[in-house]
Amino acid sequence: MDSLARASAQATIALPRTAYSETTPTPDAQPRLEGSVQADVCILGAGLTGLSTAIELAEAGLSVVVLEAKRIAWGASGRSGGQAIFGFGCDQSKIAAMVGLPESRRLFDWSLEGIRLIHERCAKFDIDCDWRDGHAHVPIKQRQVVELQSWQADLSENYGYDVQWWDQGALRGKLASERYLGALFDPRSGHLNPLRYTQGLARAALALGVRIFEESPVVKLDRGVRPAMKTAHGEVQCNFAVLAGNAYVHGIAPELDSRIMPVGTYIGATEPLGVERARSLISNDMAVADVNWALDYFRLSRDHRLLFGGRASYSTLPPPNLRRTLQRRMTRVFPQLADAKMDTVWGGYVDISMNRAPHWGRLGSNVYFAQGFSGHGIAATGLAGRVIGEAIRGQASRLDAFSRIGHRPFPGGRVFRTPMLVAAMAWFKLRDALF
Numbered sequence: 501m502d503s504l505a506r507a508s509a510q511a512t513i514a515l516p517r518t519a520y521s522e523t524t525p526t527p528d529a530q531p532r533l534e535g536s537v538q539a540d541v542c543i544l545g546a547g548l549t550g551l552s553t554a555i556e557l558a559e560a561g562l563s564v565v566v567l568e569a570k571r572i573a574w575g576a577s578g579r580s581g582g583q584a585i586f587g588f589g590c591d592q593s594k595i596a597a598m599v600g601l602p603e604s605r606r607l608f609d610w611s612l613e614g615i616r617l618i619h620e621r622c623a624k625f626d627i628d629c630d631w632r633d634g635h636a637h638v639p640i641k642q643r644q645v646v647e648l649q650s651w652q653a654d655l656s657e658n659y660g661y662d663v664q665w666w667d668q669g670a671l672r673g674k675l676a677s678e679r680y681l682g683a684l685f686d687p688r689s690g691h692l693n694p695l696r697y698t699q700g701l702a703r704a705a706l707a708l709g710v711r712i713f714e715e716s717p718v719v720k721l722d723r724g725v726r727p728a729m730k731t732a733h734g735e736v737q738c739n740f741a742v743l744a745g746n747a748y749v750h751g752i753a754p755e756l757d758s759r760i761m762p763v764g765t766y767i768g769a770t771e772p773l774g775v776e777r778a779r780s781l782i783s784n785d786m787a788v789a790d791v792n793w794a795l796d797y798f799r800l801s802r803d804h805r806l807l808f809g810g811r812a813s814y815s816t817l818p819p820p821n822l823r824r825t826l827q828r829r830m831t832r833v834f835p836q837l838a839d840a841k842m843d844t845v846w847g848g849y850v851d852i853s854m855n856r857a858p859h860w861g862r863l864g865s866n867v868y869f870a871q872g873f874s875g876h877g878i879a880a881t882g883l884a885g886r887v888i889g890e891a892i893r894g895q896a897s898r899l900d901a902f903s904r905i906g907h908r909p910f911p912g913g914r915v916f917r918t919p920m921l922v923a924a925m926a927w928f929k930l931r932d933a934l935f
């Protein structure tokens with residue numbers, strides 16, 4: 501048995517079963533952390549945020565260790581809907597109200613850098629992640645048509661970012677569904693295979709000398725002049741610590757835990773539909789998301805499945821009858837898929853902040869974090885890694901700009917915040933159903 505095979509045999513945790521993991525070979529496992537290790541930077545979490553940060557810092561010549569509780573890409577990054585969209589989890593106007601228009605403009609421009617970074621990294625590190633151009637936000641209600649058109653005007657007038665408005669007739673030429681009243685289409689946003697992309701970044705990080713330890717959950721962060729991340733069998737002492745555990749981390753930095761809420765979101769993948777049938781649904785291969793509070797989002801995969809996401813859940817229990825629920829939601833959009841088998845269903849958590857704005861910053865002088873992507877992390881995680889990398893290298897102006905966005909803790913503490921959020925969400929869902 502060679503050393504790679506031995507490492508692979510050591511892995512006891514598998515990636516969650518998704519349409520991505522079913523069609524992508526799992527790379528050889530990285531070792532578990534045993535004993536004491538020194539590094540310039542130690543990062544908790546091998547998702548898009550952690551890996552992006554690792555690449556930025558390794559490219560600048562720093563020694564970097566990443567500690568991952570499960571496997572590379574095991575969290576949201578390897579199982580997401582793969583829709584890479586400009587902006588952040590909340591409307592830019594909300595950010596403008598918090599930090600002022602000039603600052604909001606800078607943040608928006610940087611969000612576009614998040615999309616460009618995906619292309620740059622795919623080209624630089626030879627990552628084939630099935631990128632496709634084009635994303636549409638689609639309204640179901642007349643109220644949402646008005647909201648989307650005023651968003652279009654705001655983007656154009658205040659941010660110099662032009663997106664296209666398609667009326668119902670124009671949309672029908674691209675999307676074979678009667679459900680939507682139009683579309684706000686952005687040709688620069690798009691979609692990708694998130695598992696391939698995340699694993700590609702991990703390959704790039706390893707090639708740059710980053711040491712990644714899998715199945716090595718951090719149980720404690722010792723803060724101080726030289727922080728230490730501790731696992732059951734080892735520790736990493738470093739000059740800078742980065743927390744990139746998203747909705748999956750808990751108990752390492754309590755002041756961060758209270759500012760996000762893990763919310764479950766779920767995806768079903770149909771059986772392969774064949775190229776013709778798949779293209780008959782979305783002829784231009786764009787990604788689509790409606791603008792309901794509990795939204796539906798969907799796109800085609802390279803092997804011609806429809807990947808259909810929806811059904812948010814505010815409890816940590818998987819929803820009952822998930823396959824049936826997703827199938828019902830999918831056929832509400834595409835009745836012509838009534839006979840299509842849903843092969844695989846899965847879910848994961850997104851890290852919602854109270855205002856859905858990104859929550860990135862620093863604790864003390866040497867512990868950095870990025871969370872609160874609020875279901876909008878494919879592009880923004882890359883930017884977060886770059887911005888944290890800059891701050892660690894002494895250029896903190898962009899991270900400081902993000903730190904100025906205020907974040908309140910969820911009311912109700914750990915025990916009661918979920919029921920309170922359920923009550924709030926019930927109102928928004930009711931509003932979507934009625935108006």
Ligand SMILES: Cc1cc2nc3c(=O)[nH]c(=O)nc-3n(C[C@H](O)[C@H](O)[C@H](O)COP(=O)(O)OP(=O)(O)OC[C@H]3O[C@@H](n4cnc5c(N)ncnc54)[C@H](O)[C@@H]3O)c2cc1C
Pocket residue numbers: 544545546547548549550567568569570571572573574575576577578579580581582583584585716717718719744745746747748749750752765766767797809847848849850870873874875876877878879881
């Ligand atoms: C089902 C689903 C669909 C989504 N769809 C989209 C979409 O279409 N578009 C979009 O923009 N965003 C989407 N998102 C959100 C997006 O995937 C995330 O914002 C993004 O992947 C977050 O990346 P991350 O690296 O911060 O977190 P993650 O990828 O979750 O990585 C965090 C890692 O930290 C590890 N970890 C946690 N605790 C510890 C510990 N104590 N010690 C060590 N490691 C630890 C976890 O195991 C995990 O691997 C979706 C999310 C889900 C779940």
